[in-house]
Amino acid sequence: MAPSAKKLDQAIHVGSSRNISSTLGLAGGAVDLESANTRKVESRVDRKKLEKAERKLRAKQDRKEFKNVEYEASRLLNEPNEAQSYEEFYMAVNPLQLGDTASKSKDIKIDSFDISMPGLRILTDSSLTLAYGRRYGLVGQNGIGKSTLLRALARREVAIPTHISILHVEQEITGDDTPALQAVLDADVWRKHLLREQEKISKELAELEEERAKMADTSADAAKLDTQREGLDTTLSDIHAKLAEMESDKAESRAASILAGLGFSQERQQFATKTFSGGWRMRLALARALFCEPDLLLLDEPSNMLDVPSITFLANYLQGYPSTVLVVSHDRAFLNEVATDIIHQHSERLDYYKGGNFDSFYATKEERRKTAVREYEKQMAERAHLQAFIDKFRYNAAKSSEAQSRIKKLEKMPVLTPPEAAYSVHFKFPEVEKMSPPIIQMSGVTFGYSPDKILLKNVDLDVQLDSRIGIVGPNGAGKTTALKLLIGALQPTTGIISQNPRLRVGFFAQHHVDALDLNDSAVGFMSKTYHGRADEEYRRHLGAFGITGMTGLQKMELLSGGQKSRVAFACLALQNPHILVLDEPSNHLDIEAMDALSDALNKFQGGVLMVSHDVTMLQNVCTSLWVCDNGTIEHFDGTVKDYKRRITAQANDAGVVAKH
Structure with a gap:
């Protein structure tokens, strides 16, 4: 016989009621809420275990809520809209660190943490050690999870002390009518808050003084106002002291200097932020x-959005x-210029290389790998020798x-894991048929x-099959426009651009991903765009x-992003170009891929013309x-390092100083 059900007199919201367990005892098939809540019936779940599980669930929910608050605070500087609510978030989780409160340790030491994303383990049982005041370069091959680690730190998904403020420069700010300089000044939340309080209290004091002047000194109301004024004076003095300690009076000149260094x-x-591009x-x-x-x-590929002058600053x-x-x-x-230490992310772990720049890390890493290979091979040989004796006797x-x-x-020997193979990337461009000059020539070209x-205006530029030309300069000066004029995507206002009629130009656009069909595979895209080959040929070509x-x-x-860039280069090679015209080719490539690209460009028998912000690639290729x-576009008589020195000297002459 089916058990009868008791009708409930009122709705029960189990998830929102902490006094009622989400697991109810069943007696004879009917639900008795009172006895279930007071535990008068025998539960099939151990009470202590249940309470422990509920405590863990509540703690998890609390941590999630807190992490959301922390993350919103960390994103504050990139979210000028709804500024008031974000200011409250920021000040709640980032207390003002002045005087004695600023003496708390800012070192970060986190042991045994994991980071993963759906279907992919990023870090396993890892340790993070960041000494305050050090500058760490985080390196690793494309897709290893470096950006995921930065986001996890910004969201405090690992246990970073709450008194340590964090900022992850991840996205552009939302544009509005605020001038650029003011937008930078507003980023210092505590300074903005104290200035607002200073203005508010100063106004209250002025009103009190005006009201007090109308009263006799002996009146009770006058004494009350005097007491109120003394309290406001004390508060105002405290605000003045805090603003002085944070050097608020120097804030505007410092903000202007930073903006100037970044090209403003x-x-x-003074332009509104909404007028700027992404x-x-x-x-x-x-x-x-x-x-x-x-x-x-936390900075994620900051040079991708900058030109050589801004990177230098x-x-x-x-x-x-x-x-x-x-x-x-x-x-x-x-x-090499910035990092005091290098962290290498690979194989679900973090390896530390202290007190060295990237070049020293690279040499040390390779030596470590070779040592690990030797130790592993030695142990494997010893194991094989022991096992052979055991099997025989x-x-x-x-x-x-x-x-x-x-x-x-054999049982006591430590088990060594096979060392990972050396990570290598290869690029290969096709051979180039010879061609008589002129190849590409710009004469007296003006464009607007x-x-x-x-x-x-009045640009003269000549590109030959043996050219290795690098173009540098501030963003917005016309570098990409010059490339588009060369390949015929734009027509000059005046002047002449001549090309050999048999010339094939391979153009790598800065936003090359826009030309790919992301819903298709690389092989499928190639077969539709470059007809006439079997899929296996496209796969072999991509393998190069x-x-x-x-x-x-x-x-x-x-x-x-790096893999998409490689697909774009593979498509470029299928065009069998005589000249490669490259607009920021290093974006999204890891260092090994950039080295491989530089090698391939040096072996390429045709001409190369590139716009790049990457000093190493410019030095290696151009x-x-x-x-x-x-x-104008003018030849520079010197190296990239000479150009950087000139930029620094010009910035110093203009009063743009890299000081804090």
């Missing part, structure tokens, strides 16, 4: 972070940064004791997107660019340097 002229510093808003987010000086600054600025920096970068020269009465001894020795806004195994058959939306600035 005095005029542009790339310039990213610079604003970076400027706000540098101005705010959090205890832990940032490197100089970070060298004097007072707090801790953790930066993901593929720019070898930038890491295990059942030999005369040798049994020796066999047993070797068995024990409108008649009243001329971007380039490091896209191996099943990767070429996956949807491209699942590939990392034999001729041109500077695009102030409407």
Whole structure:
């Protein structure tokens, strides 16, 4: 017979009631809420275990809520909208660190933590050690999870002490009517709050003084106002002291200097943030972070959004940064200048290389790997030797004791894991047929997107099959425009651009991903775009660019940024170009891939013309340097390092100093 059910007199919200267990005792099939709640019936679940589980669940929910608050605070500087609520978040989790309260240790030491994402383990039983004031370069191959680690730190998914402020420069700021300079000043939440309080109290004091002047000194109301005024005076003095300690009076000049170093002229510093493009808003987010000086600054590929002058400023600025920096970068020269230590993320762990720049890390890492290979091979040989003796004499009465001894020795040997193979990437461009000059020639070229806004004027540039030309200069000066003029994507306003009629140009766009069908696989995309080959040929071709195994058959939306770049280069090679025109080719590539690309470009028999912010790639590939600035493109007589020195000298002459 089916058990009868008792009708409930009222709805029960189990999830929202902490006094009622979400697991109810059943007696005879009917639900008795009173006895279930007071435990008068026998439960099938152990009470202590149940309470422990519920406590853990509540604690987990509390931690989740707190992490959300912490993360919102860490994102504050990139979210100027709803500023008041975010200010409250920020001040709640980042108490003002002045005077004695600033003496708390800012070192970070976290042991035995894991980080994962759906279907992928990023770190397992890892330790994070960041000494306050050190600058760490986080390196590792594409797709290893470096950006995921930074996000986990920003969200405090690992146990970072709450008194340590964190800022992750991850996204551009939201544009509004706030001038760029003011947007940077507003990033210092505590300074903004104290200035607002100072203005409020000063106004209250002025009103009190006006009211007090109308009263006789002996009145009771006058005495009350005097007491109130003394309290406000004390509060105002405290605010003045805090503002003085944080050097509030120097804030505007410091903010303006940071903006100038990142390419904002005095005029542009007064433009509303909504007028800037995404790339310039990213610079604003970076400027706000540098101005705010959090205890832990997290930067993810900062050079991707910068030009050589801005990278030079940032490197100089970070060298004097007072707090801790953790930066993901593929720019070898930038890491050599900035990093005091290197953290290598690989094989679900973090390896530390203390007190050295990237070049010393690279040499040490390779030596460590070779040592591990030697130790592993030595042990494998010893194990094989012992096992051979054991197999031969295990059942030999005369040798049994020796066999047993070797068995024990084999059991005591530590088990070494096979060392990972050396990570290598390969790029290969096709051979180039010879061609008579001129290849590409620009003569007296002037161009403007409108008649009243001329971007380039009187440009003369000659590209041959043996050219290795690098173009540098500030963002917005017209570098990409010059490349588009060369390949015929734009027509000059005046002047002549001549090409050999048989010329094939391979153009790598800065936003090359836009040309890929991310819903298709690399093999499928190639077969549709470059007809006439079997899928196996496309797979072999992709393999020459490091896209191996099943990767070429996956949807491209699942590939990392570096893998998409390699697909784009593989497509470029299928065009059999005579000239490679490359706009920021290093973006999204890891350091090994950049080295491979540099090697392939040096072996390429055709001409190379590239716009790049990566100093190492420019040094390794280009034999001729041109500077695009102030409407012209002119040959620079010197190396990239000479150009950087000139930029630094010009910045110093202009009063842009990398000091804190």
